[in-house]
Amino acid sequence: MSIRSYKRITPTIDSSVYVDDSSVLVGDIEIGEQSSIWPLVAARGDVNVIRIGQRTNVQDGSVLHVTRKSANQPEGFPLIIGDDVTVGHKCMLHGCTLGNRILVGMGAIIMDGAVVQDDVFIAAGALVPPNKVLESGFLYVGNPAIKKRPLKESEQAFLKQSALNYVKLGAEYLEEQA
Ligand SMILES: CC(C)(COP(=O)(O)OP(=O)(O)OC[C@H]1O[C@@H](n2cnc3c(N)ncnc32)[C@H](O)[C@@H]1OP(=O)(O)O)[C@@H](O)C(=O)NCCC(=O)NCCS
Numbered sequence: 001m002s003i004r005s006y007k008r009i010t011p012t013i014d015s016s017v018y019v020d021d022s023s024v025l026v027g028d029i030e031i032g033e034q035s036s037i038w039p040l041v042a043a044r045g046d047v048n049v050i051r052i053g054q055r056t057n058v059q060d061g062s063v064l065h066v067t068r069k070s071a072n073q074p075e076g077f078p079l080i081i082g083d084d085v086t087v088g089h090k091c092m093l094h095g096c097t098l099g100n101r102i103l104v105g106m107g108a109i110i111m112d113g114a115v116v117q118d119d120v121f122i123a124a125g126a127l128v129p130p131n132k133v134l135e136s137g138f139l140y141v142g143n144p145a146i147k148k149r150p151l152k153e154s155e156q157a158f159l160k161q162s163a164l165n166y167v168k169l170g171a172e173y174l175e176e177q178a
Contacts, residue, residue, distance in 0.1 A: 002021055043064035043065075055163045056081055063091075108122050134147075
């Protein structure tokens with residue numbers, strides 16, 4: 001079973017979401033309309049919550065996790081992902097907050113407390129350190145991720161287009177399953 005309860009909380013997943021059978025989703029997770037979860041994604045909403053918005057795709061081999069509440073960090077670090085976000089292959093998203101229309105390049109790592117504002121492009125292989133804020137409208141590159149340049153108009157448009165491509169692909173996969 002790829003969708004599992006933890007402490008009696010089962011992921012809440014809209015019926016329009018495609019979830020590949022090989023992915024594993026555990027515990028307090030919510031996923032909004034037309035999002036998609038691709039092969040070998042591991043998402044564990046056990047010691048805190050994971051929230052994924054609408055039309056967001058999490059691609060193959062990505063890992064999503066959270067940090068528990070503690071004396072130093074009363075809310076811990078939940079993982080919040082907005083709408084129209086593309087999470088590329090083999091990304092690690094840990095206890096961070098992502099806005100809307102973001103592309104997380106393949107293999108990128110985003111750590112606890114980091115905040116990615118709307119309309120950001122994160123290059124493949126970038127590492128976003130704890131608590132860093134990535135500003136809206138920019139490309140971030142490297143380890144540690146630095147602000148490289150403002151997004152071109154074509155890149156800005158691609159953020160939305162990439163999400164829409166995956167809405168279509170997810171719907172096709174759902175149809176195959178029917
Ligand atoms: C960063 C990226 C957007 C290209 O940006 P760009 O400004 O067009 O980059 P260019 O190809 O003009 O290269 C500019 C420089 O950055 C380097 N570069 C390109 N991608 C890089 C990356 N991911 N990390 C570090 N450096 C990178 C290039 O080697 C080049 O270096 P040079 O000037 O020393 O030759 C692209 O390479 C990338 O990472 N895309 C992510 C794709 C992805 O993961 N999609 C999700 C999967 S579906």
